[in-house]
Amino acid sequence: MKFNKEILAEKFNEKEYNTCIEMLTNEIIRILSNNIKTEKPDFKYTNITNLRNICADYLNPQKQAIVFKLHELMTQDEYSEEQMLAELLMLYKKIYK
Amino acid sequence: MQIDLPQFDDALKSSKLYRQVKPEEPRFLKEYYLRNFLPYIENIIRENPEITYEELNQKLKLDITDINEAIFEASNIYHNYLDLLVIKYFEENPEKVKYYMDLSKDPKYDSFEKVHKSEYEGTFEGNILNYLHTVTSTYEKELSECIDGLPDGYYQKIQEDLNKGNSPKAVFESTSKRFKTEFSPNFLTVKNFNDVAKMVIYGFSEYIKVDSDFLKKEIKTSLVSSISKLNFQLEKFGFIEKAKRIRQVQLERIGLSELSKKLDKMTSSPNEFENELNNLSLGNLLAYNVFYTNRYSKEADILSKAFFTAFQCDLLHKMLDPEVSRFFEFKDRIKKHTETDYSVIYNNDSTTEYPNKADLSRIMRNMFPVEIDYNRFFSKKVTNLVEARRDSSKVSIPGLLYEIKEIYPTREDFEKSMSKIEEIFPSDEQYEMVLDKMAFLHVPVTQTLEAIQTQVYNSKDSFDTHLSEEDELRIFGNISRKKGLVRYSHEPYSENIGRVYGENYNETFKTEQNPDPNIVEDANKYFRIFTPVYYSYEFKNDALIALLSAIKDENEFKNAGIIVNRFNSDRTNAKLNFSTGIGIDPNLTSAIQLHYNRQNLLDILSQYFGDTILPAYEGMEDFCGVSNQIIRPFNKDVEKYLKKLIKDPTLCNTAKNYVSRIYSLTSGKIPDHLCSEVPVGNGKKTRLVFKRRYIDIKNGNIYQIKDGKYVPIEPTNVQQNDSEKAVSANERDDSYEI
Numbered sequence: 001m002k003f004n005k006e007i008l009a010e011k012f013n014e015k016e017y018n019t020c021i022e023m024l025t026n027e028i029i030r031i032l033s034n035n036i037k038t039e040k041p042d043f044k045y046t047n048i049t050n051l052r053n054i055c056a057d058y059l060n061p062q063k064q065a066i067v068f069k070l071h072e073l074m075t076q077d078e079y080s081e082e083q084m085l086a087e088l089l090m091l092y093k094k095i096y097k
Numbered sequence: 098m099q100i101d102l103p104q105f106d107d108a109l110k111s112s113k114l115y116r117q118v119k120p121e122e123p124r125f126l127k128e129y130y131l132r133n134f135l136p137y138i139e140n141i142i143r144e145n146p147e148i149t150y151e152e153l154n155q156k157l158k159l160d161i162t163d164i165n166e167a168i169f170e171a172s173n174i175y176h177n178y179l180d181l182l183v184i185k186y187f188e189e190n191p192e193k194v195k196y197y198m199d200l201s202k203d204p205k206y207d208s209f210e211k212v213h214k215s216e217y218e219g220t221f222e223g224n225i226l227n228y229l230h231t232v233t234s235t236y237e238k239e240l241s242e243c244i245d246g247l248p249d250g251y252y253q254k255i256q257e258d259l260n261k262g263n264s265p266k267a268v269f270e271s272t273s274k275r276f277k278t279e280f281s282p283n284f285l286t287v288k289n290f291n292d293v294a295k296m297v298i299y300g301f302s303e304y305i306k307v308d309s310d311f312l313k314k315e316i317k318t319s320l321v322s323s324i325s326k327l328n329f330q331l332e333k334f335g336f337i338e339k340a341k342r343i344r345q346v347q348l349e350r351i352g353l354s355e356l357s358k359k360l361d362k363m364t365s366s367p368n369e370f371e372n373e374l375n376n377l378s379l380g381n382l383l384a385y386n387v388f389y390t391n392r393y394s395k396e397a398d399i400l401s402k403a404f405f406t407a408f409q410c411d412l413l414h415k416m417l418d419p420e421v422s423r424f425f426e427f428k429d430r431i432k433k434h435t436e437t438d439y440s441v442i443y444n445n446d447s448t449t450e451y452p453n454k455a456d457l458s459r460i461m462r463n464m465f466p467v468e469i470d471y472n473r474f475f476s477k478k479v480t481n482l483v484e485a486r487r488d489s490s491k492v493s494i495p496g497l498l499y500e501i502k503e504i505y506p507t508r509e510d511f512e513k514s515m516s517k518i519e520e521i522f523p524s525d526e527q528y529e530m531v532l533d534k535m536a537f538l539h540v541p542v543t544q545t546l547e548a549i550q551t552q553v554y555n556s557k558d559s560f561d562t563h564l565s566e567e568d569e570l571r572i573f574g575n576i577s578r579k580k581g582l583v584r585y586s587h588e589p590y591s592e593n594i595g596r597v598y599g600e601n602y603n604e605t606f607k608t609e610q611n612p613d614p615n616i617v618e619d620a621n622k623y624f625r626i627f628t629p630v631y632y633s634y635e636f637k638n639d640a641l642i643a644l645l646s647a648i649k650d651e652n653e654f655k656n657a658g659i660i661v662n663r664f665n666s667d668r669t670n671a672k673l674n675f676s677t678g679i680g681i682d683p684n685l686t687s688a689i690q691l692h693y694n695r696q697n698l699l700d701i702l703s704q705y706f707g708d709t710i711l712p713a714y715e716g717m718e719d720f721c722g723v724s725n726q727i728i729r730p731f732n733k734d735v736e737k738y739l740k741k742l743i744k745d746p747t748l749c750n751t752a753k754n755y756v757s758r759i760y761s762l763t764s765g766k767i768p769d770h771l772c773s774e775v776p777v778g779n780g781k782k783t784r785l786v787f788k789r790r791y792i793d794i795k796n797g798n799i800y801q802i803k804d805g806k807y808v809p810i811e812p813t814n815v816q817q818n819d820s821e822k823a824v825s826a827n828e829r830d831d832s833y834e835i
Contacts, residue, residue, distance in 0.1 A: 042216035050219030068547035
């Protein structure tokens with residue numbers, strides 16, 4: 001589903017948190033991938049671990065920190081739906097700045 | 098290496114959110130600390146009553162090192178497995194060998210570093226190129242040696258025959274026959290010659306076959322060692338016992354107490370366990386290792402909390418107090434007394450006489466601190482005691498009274514000692530403080546470990562190290578070239594955390610008992626105890642490619658794939674959560690259930706397998722209500738018992754389904770209740786067939802296979818049953834039941 005803030009808000013109000021999580025994850029990955037492409041035009045996103053492994057070569061420390069947090073969220077299954085959504089919203093706020 | 102740590106307020110916010118969504122954590126920590134961790138420390142002291150504080154501290158440091166080492170046994174496995182996938186690709190696509198060999202020699206991609214910087218970085222093609230960089234020079238050297246090793250004229254003849262268009266098989270057979278005829282050698286020499294000839298004739302395809310066999314053996318050995326070490330640590334710190342206790346209660350609930358006893362008896366020595374593991378297939382070992390890695394991530398987490406509690410509450414000094422040793426002696430002396438002995442003291446309500454009922458209650462609490470609901474505990478004792486009083490012959494000489502007075506002659510003595518014992522047990526506020534601090538430290542420490550991983554991957558920077566090379570290798574392993582050699586100490590990173598958060602941390606976490614919390618010291622400790630948890634997740638994630646490969650191989654697991662609990666009304670579409678369950682029916686005593694992030698699953702499937710479809714795992718509801726936290730390879734005794742048990746007519750439905758599922762795991766045969774009846778021929782006969790469903794993880798669409806293609810499944814208008822509606826109990830595999 002293509003990212004759209006209005007749709008995100010709508011899904012959030014309908015308590016479709018799973019959809020919100022999917023939308024936010026994909027949008028954050030998209031923004032980070034575009035950031036990397038400014039340094040490495042042939043970059044293609046494959047998976048979050050690879051993004052984490054190479055981000056130090058192409059992103060500043062602030063953006064790297066976002067990648068690290070996203071990697072943690074996507075690979076450690078300790079997160080509940082509410083926590084996942086809250087953390088992703090915080091990340092999105094940071095990356096959108 | 099600059100690490101951007103979040104603002105203090107953001108980190109604190111994250112930590113508070115984590116605490117909010119885990120309301121059960123203080124209870125789990127208290128239960129584990131009192132029931133398992135304190136007795137563990139007690140045993141160390143009992144085995145060495147003269148142990149000093151420094152020695153005890155050092156022992157725990159070594160324990161933490163062992164906990165770390167155990168998880169690093171897995172560090173190479175999944176990179177080796179990637180190489181196996183590359184070999185499989187070449188075996189299925191031999192025409193691609195030349196293409197990739199040439200590509201690997203292209204100046205743009207002719208080294209690991211160049212591939213890393215290229216568009217192939219992180220892709221399967223990148224893995225292929227890296228594999229070729231690893232093996233090509235070895236292969237060319239071996240080929241050259243094999244050619245030189247052939248008798249005169251053999252190489253030219255082989256080339257001629259291949260150029261004539263003869264198949265490699267025919268050329269090998271004629272060459273081998275010629276060797277046997279001309280040299281009349283013994284068997285060993287013929288075998289050696291055949292290996293050499295195969296390399297010359299088949300070339301790279303023979304090399305990768307040999308490499309594949311070697312890698313499978315390596316991977317299997319590493320998996321066995323990893324499972325063994327993880328199991329040892331879980332057993333050492335009481336997690337296996339805890340899992341057995343939970344399973345016992347659950348099986349007794351459905352009338353399977355005898356089965357519980359048989360399963361409990363399955364403990365074997367470390368050597369016996371390794372022998373059992375060696376009999377498992379590679380796929381089963383993979384699944385078993387991921388199960389253990391997953392369990393380790395949960396249990397090492399609670400263990401890290403117990404260690405941190407011990408450090409924060411100065412447990413070691415308290416445990417070495419002489420009053421504690423006196424209490425150990427007292428415990429040994431009174432444990433031989435029956436409950437009837439307690440009746441003499443229990444009914445003594447006097448407030449002045451010593452010992453009285455209140456004193457006995459206090460002893461009970463200090464001996465059994467984990468019994469949180471004392472009313473329940475004492476009411477059970479009271480019932481037994483009341484019964485004992487009715488029959489005065491059961492009330493023995495008050496031996497317990499005697500023992501108490503032997504060890505604690507006076508009330509003052511008794512009070513002093515009990516107070517010292519009670520200091521060992523953290524208060525609820527102390528548990529909360531420990532968890533608050535750990536939740537906070539989790540944020541910068543995880544951020545730092547992630548940053549370190551990028552450096553490890555890129556093998557960049559030399560890190561300041563306070564560890565010897567030998568210790569680093571021992572703890573972190575010589576991880577393969579792809580990950581680089583880890584050489585770092587936590588101290589500079591703890592100091593960094595101290596610089597960023599020091600004052601705020603002090604302000605937020607100071608207490609009366611600890612007015613000046615030392616963030617650097619706390620962070621250092623947290624690094625060491627959290628590292629195994631972090632790497633458990635790292636390796637569980639690394640394992641995903643191997644796991645998906647095994648799941649997609651229907652020869653490996655007849656029933657494995659995505660656990661689905663929710664469907665749309667006509668069951669043509671599955672609703673998948675961001676945390677998706679994977680189920681596997683292994684040749685082990687229970688199903689394996691794991692959770693992975695759905696986006697991550699999707700990305701890995703797309704990257705390595707070309708589609709986003711996985712089989713559905715069927716029948717998770719059969720395991721409903723019985724925890725799968727402890728799983729073992731089968732033995733003959735349990736198999737025999739299960740074969741008898743499935744015919745037991747007195748089993749309730751839940752037990753019947755559970756037993757038939759476990760029994761089916763012994764043979765890999767799908768149980769009947771998961772199969773559908775299909776007609777045979779034109780007659781009235783039917784047979785049972787396991788109809789597999791397939792789920793597209795991208796959109797939840799459900800398929801079946803017809804004529805080798807995925808075809809959308811036909812709609813079914815069926816009411817969802819209760820097991821499919823009630824998802825929360827089954828969706829998580831990390832629930833703690835007490």
